[in-house]
Amino acid sequence: MTSIDSDIFSFSGEVLVPQASPEFKSGFIGIIGRPNVGKSTLMNEVVGQKIAITSPVAQTTRNRLRGILTTPEAQLIFVDTPGIHKPHHQLGEVLVKNAKIAIESVDVLLFVVDGTVACGAGDRFIAELLSRSQTPVILGLNKIDQQPSDTQIIDDSYAQLAEVHQWQTVKFSAKTNAGIPQLKDLLIEHLEYGPYYYPPDLVTDQPERFIMGELIREQILLLTREEVPHSVAIAIDLVEETPSITRVLATINVERDSQKGILIGKGGTMLKSIGSAAREQIQKLIAGKVYLELFVKVQPKWRQSRNSLAELGYRVEE
Template identity: 70%
Template structure:
């Protein structure tokens, strides 16, 4: 995640911001990680994994694409949910191109139509991306049903359609070409070797949250906010001190586990990911703290980094 000098772009160089939108769990973060060639967004089988607008940067000889990964768009149930959906709406209207991602394993449903309406209200060029084609056979009744349901949405709004797999990379070359073709000539916004605009501390916190999601599944996931309290680096090791904030004492018990076993598993897995991030040894210490009803408090949300985009 280093950042060097910003070069001068050639006259035919294209650049711009592309928002990745869709329902929860359609594979938006997996897609962005694949395209930028590095893990910067966390992925998990739990819906609503993405919270903050995370920008992934892909620079090729022809273009620089800045991807804005947004929370899955859904009906909000608490203050945090409202902030997330509002931020996704802002992301749709503040970019150059919208990539609307849907899931090839099921036909278009109410959630997809809700997102399609939001996207259609923006004046931006839109590409409808059908993800997870690796999980669906090309022939058969279900494949035909899925294909026709999404093609009908695209046809109604005059959107281009690209099919791909964010897991295997199939079709992503075509997707990349389509996205670049919709961008205007423009400058380098970031140094070519940068893959995200987020500070390393933010990514560290997200890597811990990912392991909480993967290890605890339904019991704890969305009541968790991570604070990176201290990062100390020397030539041999990076020492990281973090706090996992939860809403209830029972959740704290689940996270720590019997004899500290759950926290040990979470810490070990997060540390392994962090070592890839910093390309060196990491010592990680995590504390768990109860912050009652933090998701309902605008003050706490801001403190944990969830601010409403203007």
């Protein structure tokens, strides 16, 4: 890294990164938890922009997506991980391995649980996994806006879990922002003094192409639900920018002809609905007009094939 002005900026590639003061804190925070506890919704809320897709369908997150929050006091890099679950195919094994790798490669672990239900076997399994790590853990109870009127049993079950492992706890709602400021303060407390890892205005380290693909996949999950659950992978084939519009061509990969039929729909109506909804989201991402063209391709058993997984961007993280 070549110094330009030791008091203000240092130059890395084509971006300017501020020099941190001695009191500045920074670090990586792994968001860990069961599927569908609101990890992606939380990261979007914390960084203030939609970078991770959300869906009522469990196990939505596939890649380790980094969200970046920079405040005057600290830079927090959130690593959103797939929900830890029992894998049923090669893709599932890759996702769970990546989540476990994240546990050992961050500075703080935020263990997110569903605060509307009492601690269960899945939570205890993850707690046991986290207890083997030397990384500090904070237990976060999400969805407090949806809690029943009597929360004593729920709260006590997580209080007991936290006491066994000597973890601090915090309650919040990723949807309403309740408790989020307190969560941020607690996370910053656990960080060490350190440098800026990214420019202050960056909210993710993922390229726009990746986010575009995720936004398309989100609409498929929302519009088809259980009919075409997780056997979908998006490949962005072309992004062509002009002063007036951005042209995006993408391929939706599925495993069976029947899934292709569902995605296209009668007379192409489903594919048109997916494309229209995804285009709106991509336009928000790039703040400009988008022409989106979608294709559907059958790739049998791609989730079971290491080669297919690698081609579609799913690899075990180093």
